[in-house]
Amino acid sequence: MTQSDFSSLPLNSNLLKSVASLGYESMTAIQAQSLPHILAGQDVIGQGKTGSGKTAAFALGMLEKLEVERYCIQSLVLCPTRELADQVTKEIRKIARTTPNVKVLTLCGGVPLRSQSESLQKGAHIIVGTPGRVEDHLNKENLKLNFVSTLVLDEADRMLEMGFQPALDAIIDKVPRPRQTLLFSATYPDQIGAIAKRVMVKPVMVKVDSTHDSNSIRQHFYKVDDDAHRMTALRLLLLQHQPESALVFCNTKKDAQEVADRLSHYGFSAFALHGDLEQKDRDQILVRFSNKSISILVATDVAARGLDIDSLDAVINYHIARDSEVHIHRIGRTGRAGNKGVAHSLYSEKENHKVSLLGEYLDRSIGNDSLPSSSVLKESPVRPTMTCLQIDGGKKQKLRPGDILGALTGEYGIEGNQVGKIQIFDKRAYVGVHRDAAKAALKKLLEGKLKGRSFRVRMIS
Numbered sequence: 001m002t003q004s005d006f007s008s009l010p011l012n013s014n015l016l017k018s019v020a021s022l023g024y025e026s027m028t029a030i031q032a033q034s035l036p037h038i039l040a041g042q043d044v045i046g047q048g049k050t051g052s053g054k055t056a057a058f059a060l061g062m063l064e065k066l067e068v069e070r071y072c073i074q075s076l077v078l079c080p081t082r083e084l085a086d087q088v089t090k091e092i093r094k095i096a097r098t099t100p101n102v103k104v105l106t107l108c109g110g111v112p113l114r115s116q117s118e119s120l121q122k123g124a125h126i127i128v129g130t131p132g133r134v135e136d137h138l139n140k141e142n143l144k145l146n147f148v149s150t151l152v153l154d155e156a157d158r159m160l161e162m163g164f165q166p167a168l169d170a171i172i173d174k175v176p177r178p179r180q181t182l183l184f185s186a187t188y189p190d191q192i193g194a195i196a197k198r199v200m201v202k203p204v205m206v207k208v209d210s211t212h213d214s215n216s217i218r219q220h221f222y223k224v225d226d227d228a229h230r231m232t233a234l235r236l237l238l239l240q241h242q243p244e245s246a247l248v249f250c251n252t253k254k255d256a257q258e259v260a261d262r263l264s265h266y267g268f269s270a271f272a273l274h275g276d277l278e279q280k281d282r283d284q285i286l287v288r289f290s291n292k293s294i295s296i297l298v299a300t301d302v303a304a305r306g307l308d309i310d311s312l313d314a315v316i317n318y319h320i321a322r323d324s325e326v327h328i329h330r331i332g333r334t335g336r337a338g339n340k341g342v343a344h345s346l347y348s349e350k351e352n353h354k355v356s357l358l359g360e361y362l363d364r365s366i367g368n369d370s371l372p373s374s375s376v377l378k379e380s381p382v383r384p385t386m387t388c389l390q391i392d393g394g395k396k397q398k399l400r401p402g403d404i405l406g407a408l409t410g411e412y413g414i415e416g417n418q419v420g421k422i423q424i425f426d427k428r429a430y431v432g433v434h435r436d437a438a439k440a441a442l443k444k445l446l447e448g449k450l451k452g453r454s455f456r457v458r459m460i461s
């Protein structure tokens with residue numbers, strides 16, 4: 001047994017079984033450093049990047065002390081975005097699989113308050129939500145936090161950046177003391193120090209290196225003359241490298257929309273992701289990007305938070321990020337799970353100051369790599385290999401991935417290896433299908449039945 005074995009921790013056998021069944025062979029750095037304190041009931045500030053395994057760290061802490069037979073809300077997790085809240089809920093449920101009857105409820109905007117109130121009336125042990133929506137439920141007295149003994153502030157820096165401070169204050173005020181407060185944040189600006197001082201008791205600070213292993217991400221920097229050249233440079237990089245999935249970062253919503261529009265105009269499969277989108281459109285774009293029926297997502301930093309997408313082929317910084325930590329965060333999205341990642345960053349004379357700060361931070365000199373030759377501009381952008389089919393039925397109709405896979409690959413159906421990601425929401429389901437098999441797949445779903453009935457199905461790419 002080594003210090004990074006989960007079995008070195010005072011965890012109950014269900015939880016040890018769970019981490020083993022999930023294939024978590026040893027603790028990540030943030031888990032090894034924080035879990036002993038979390039399990040001892042101390043307040044902990046964890047500073048670490050996305051992908052560090054922080055969710056499992058606080059989930060194990062919460063689940064270890066959860067008293068399942070007491071049917072009341074015992075833990076509250078606050079997250080900046082709905083995507084992150086969904087991701088956190090998923091991870092908690094995964095880890096709780098071996099502990100019977102644990103009820104986790106997500107409370108985020110974008111869905112009617114009423115259906116959430118009904119779920120709240122039925123009770124839950126753990127709430128994961130965004131500050132705005134949690135505050136709404138508190139104000140309506142749908143939600144009582146009297147029995148909460150663990151409070152988690154996840155990606156606290158983003159919550160503050162997004163203006164959630166008043167909502168956070170109002171919520172934290174309602175969580176009784178003594179309690180355990182765990183705060184996770186990728187960066188540690190002064191505001192976080194101030195909030196920690198107000199709401200935590202003698203917190204233990206745990207920091208894991210936020211700089212990526214430079215071997216796992218290749219970084220290229222290109223100097224551009226002006227905005228027109230910047231757009232051309234982006235096209236050159238996309239045409240040359242033909243990524244199946246690429247994330248382009250912009251510093252503003254306006255830029256994100258404009259860049260996505262320009263790329264679409266040039267024939268790329270590109271969509272913008274930013275806070276001004278309707279929830280429905282946002283969900284659909286995320287689904288399509290993750291099932292690879294959209295190849296380029298042009299996003300702001302806030303919108304890209306909590307994106308649960310691994311193995312991106314490339315991250316492109318259309319502008320240099322406003323600070324170096326954000327840059328590290330952005331490029332950390334490529335090269336995940338042992339894949340080698342590539343990050344391309346464009347900068348102009350005006351961004352020289354940010355570039356020199358970034359150079360100091362990364363401890364390397366930032367030069368001017370050569371852009372691909374303009375002859376690639378003659379080529380057409382590659383189309384995504386997958387197409388997305390939308391089925392107008394979901395969890396409410398008890399549809400499961402197996403039903404869809406079965407219907408697609410049954411008699412005279414398409415090959416299993418032509419079916420990609422299947423995602424099921426309350427009233428909708430989406431399935432990625434190889435472009436070559438898309439028509440046959442659509443026909444099969446339209447003519448066949450799912451759970452004994454017909455559903456409306458359409459191709460959305």
Ligand code: AMP
Pocket residue numbers: 023024025026027028031049050051052053054055056091
């Ligand atoms: P997070 O930083 O919480 O978003 O976690 C990143 C990913 O790492 C998630 O997909 C987890 O399921 C996974 N993970 C968490 N802890 C471990 C571990 N000890 N070993 C392997 N994978 C892990």
